[in-house]
Amino acid sequence: MDKQEDMERRLSREQLLKVAAAAGGASLLGGRVDAAHAALDWLNADSGRLQVLDWAGYGNDGGQAMFAQYVKAHPKNKPQFTYMGNESDALAKIHAGLKPDLFRPYVGWVKYFAKSGLVQPWDPKQISNFKHLNPFMVKAGQYKGKQYGIPDDWGFDAILYRSDKVHPKARSWGLLFDERYKGRIAWFDDLNMLTIAGLYLGFDKPWRQTDAQLKKSQKLLKSKKHLVRLIWSSETNLWEAFGSGEVWIAYAWPNDWVQMKKKLKVVYMRPREKPVAWVGMFMLLKGTKRPHLAHAYVNAWSAARSGKWLEDNYGYGHANTLARPSSSDLLKALRLTDPRAVTEPNAHLDRDIPRRALYARMWEEVKAS
Amino acid sequence: MAIADAGSSSQRAFRPRRLRLDLTTPTLLGLPLAWLGVFFLVPIAIVAAYSFDVYSLDPGPHGFTLTAWHDFLHSSVYLALFWKSVKLSLTVSAIIVVLAYPLAYYLALSGTKRKYILLLLLIAPFLTSYLLRVLAWKVILGNQGVVNTFLFWTGLRSPDHPLSQLLYSRFAVMLVLGYIWLPFVALPIFVSLESLDRRLLEAASDLGASRLQAFRRVTLPLSLPGVVAAFLFVFIPTLGEFVTPSLVGGTSGYLYGNQIVDLFGTGFPDWETGSVLAIFLLGVVAVLTVVFARFLQPRQVVAD
């Protein structure tokens, strides 16, 4: 493996020299065209490796165990990662010309992407671990009977707070809007903040709010934004601010709780309005050049061993029903043994927002206000 | 392709042996202008087309419409955000111009022999990495940052009560932007002061003017073009700034530039609105540039 990396490095050295020669020679003296061509090829080259567009923490920045099996089977084609801040960001990147082989939106986006024509269905037969995946989540990955999304990680949107500093008046999403903690609150940079606001306001269909309801949700967020220190878009950014005491209350995911409880007194609160549950769905880009590798990669992620690692280290659930975490704390807190933990009455499973563009625009207005 | 072209046409440009000088003008200018045309003007035109929905990301039907512009101009949100960015940029630019003036004055008029070395000392940080200088401030500010932990360590402040508003605040954005641009603003002011004819000051002094009077009546007015240039050279780029705010700004440091980026990025892609915001910013900058063009003599910046 190291040898190969060495080889790659040497190659890139050579290419570097070639390119430097091309730059100097070709442009200053109007010189050799073939050198210029070599330079161009280098610049344009697609590395040929499996391209994964995924969330921070799921690539070479800590998530290696999840795809170790894949790397073992395909040492010559290690995945190359680009990171997405959220699904909108992934969509923008793909629109802008990024061509990942696969990426991971969450369950609420399955319908959107399936309809968009940007993705193609998977072939479950090529994924040997598929049969162990939670059938309920598998179904949530389907659109018109085809398997567009392969479920893997799952978890919740809920509230993380420091119990030594914060004393909530109620177990409610309202803690994110609590005037007593001005400058200590963090929200997440995503249009689903409007859904959260809708839940808090007690609307029965926060994903399908009427114009009047949306206006109310937006008004709530706008009027409370002055309390917010940070609208985070990467978990490590949140950890940094939370860990160093700038932020005491945050919209957060289970992994944030797992990380923060290592050094701080924190509570991961399930609000009475119910947390929002999500399931990560690998999706395959239409026209990918490496479908075989993409399937192999997802299969590695779907293994029970990977699932256990994810549960133990990140505190997320995993769709593989054979995966069990070692810590019973976690088991209990996240109801990891309960296959229906993500649905009513435990939680609201995130779902498609038909008027997503409108939600997005209203969320942007909140940030800009 | 581009490189090969660049090479061969530089040959082409000088090949004609006995042609008259001005005949080569188009050959010389052809490539640079073509480059800017294709990769600078056309892209901007495309953004403008997007903003009127003449052209669109979505395959659906579209045609010329002013909807996005209408929404923008009637949305108090975006214009308020723009105004917030303007105020912030104005403040930063004004503060650092005021700070930079005495520096330039010292270098240009104190008669120090090492003025160019000192000038280089002043400007050198500007020529190093922008992001790394932001990184430095991120390490310094912050509840567990260098400043606070230093205060804890020396007992000047208890760890329970750190200076908490340093990072993720409008203050952080202004501090970092000021830090980044300060060395650069000194340059145009220095040039205008340096080219000042000292005999004018001597004459003023001979006529009985005090130093302060001479400064107010002679030096300051004559150095004003440099001051205006310095101001604009900071104001214009900081107006569209998004990198610094996104790293140290938090919610209150969110600026117009961030909004543009979000409309093309982490927000659900809304390229039409994003284009409107971009073209509006460009328009404001263009107007400023044209109005103050006579102060923006670029040679003032590079001549030394």
Added chain:
Amino acid sequence: MDVALSKNGARLLRLFFIVVVAFLYAPIVILLIFSFNKSAVPTFPLSGFTLHWYRAFLANSEIRGALETSAIIAALSSAGAVVLGVLASIALTRHRFRIKPAVSALLLSPLVIPYVVFGISLLLLFHTLGVPRSLLTVVIGHIVISLPYTILVLVPRLDQIDVSLEEAAFDLGASRLRTFRSITLPLILPAVVSAFLIAFTTSFDEYAVASFVVGTRVTFPIYLYSALRFPSQLPQVIAVAVVVLVLSLAVVVAAEVGRRFVERRFVALESSG
């Protein structure tokens, strides 16, 4: 008596100058100190000396790859910008044509465009043309933004050169190319080198435009930006930051000193010849 500054005034300003320079360099010095600090988080008190972070960054192929990529992009784009800049500057200084003000305004206009606007413009262009994003698209953008800087450096130098030298060579039967190669180019060479260096540093450091048009391979600023947002490898990044800052300071100083030295010699030559 000095007409511009009293003695005390000069002292005061000198003090102010020292304070500001200290302010400008303090963050860099702080990075330097913490790059040798044992603890993984940059906080006081210092926890001991180590070279570990430097070793770690040298072993980090991701950082090195990003540095290499940026170096290549910077070399290509500054070469391109210098070629275009030389062509344009010669036209602007040696030729007379009616629309010169408009042309020079256009050539310099990338100086004042907010990079975020230019970034999305290029993004839309490549999207419209169906050009996939890659390092090439970054090079194209960087040539545009570096071009005005090269012109700003080259034009004053070309203005200084006595045109009669070129005319003499031309009259003696040298071709245009030959005149350029043996008279003009040597005379403007120092300026060409500084133009190249300015363009190089501009490109090497550029994040905003690159972030919109880069493909899957990352440049150094893009790596840095994500390292700032995902601060898990902070100490290594601080170490690499120190190396890059010190190197670029050294290059800046060396280039400036060298340019002055060479230009002085040319000025001497010109005045004696």
